[in-house]
Amino acid sequence: MGTTTPDGIYWPSDVNMPANVSQDMQLSADSVQTALHARMPVVPTYGPITLGSGWQPDAGQFGAPTVVKTGQLCVMRGLTQRTAALTVTDNTTYRIGTVPAGFRPAYTVRVACPWLANTTAGAGNISVTCVNILQDGTLEFNANFAGTMLVGHWVSLAGVPWIG
Numbered sequence: 001m002g003t004t005t006p007d008g009i010y011w012p013s014d015v016n017m018p019a020n021v022s023q024d025m026q027l028s029a030d031s032v033q034t035a036l037h038a039r040m041p042v043v044p045t046y047g048p049i050t051l052g053s054g055w056q057p058d059a060g061q062f063g064a065p066t067v068v069k070t071g072q073l074c075v076m077r078g079l080t081q082r083t084a085a086l087t088v089t090d091n092t093t094y095r096i097g098t099v100p101a102g103f104r105p106a107y108t109v110r111v112a113c114p115w116l117a118n119t120t121a122g123a124g125n126i127s128v129t130c131v132n133i134l135q136d137g138t139l140e141f142n143a144n145f146a147g148t149m150l151v152g153h154w155v156s157l158a159g160v161p162w163i164g
Helices: 021-039
Strands: 002-004 010-012 045-048 055-057 066-070 073-077 079-082 086-088 092-098 109-118 124-133 138-143 147-149 154-156 161-163
Touching: 086 092
Parallel strands: none
Antiparallel strands: 002 010, 045 066, 055 079, 066 073, 073 161, 079 154, 086 147, 092 138, 109 124, 109 154, 124 138
């Protein structure tokens, strides 16, 4: 014959049952659960970026601006385009849109992103600008020149990472 612990664990009589067997078995089950969870794939979630006035998502191969969150890692993808001309001043920030709640960083993130810039003389060129993602979800770029950003000019958000 054996013994059954108060929480229903059967223990054979020919084996000495430690006093804390139930606790040990629970700890073991928790360890197994933790190990299994660490090896299970994390399903990504997607959050659309709400674009501000004068911006639209790319209708082509680059796709609409979106945040993909896997675990705590957030990565933006997509491309934004101007729908109206924007006169910019050097070293001034301009709002692109808003990152959805649940995807926002715990601190301000600043990264370099490519964009199609336009000089006052009218020649377009690919340049690099700083893009900021603020704690409140504001997504903005820092113009690094004075001139006009024309309709169709774009800012790429592809690959911008942070911990959310």
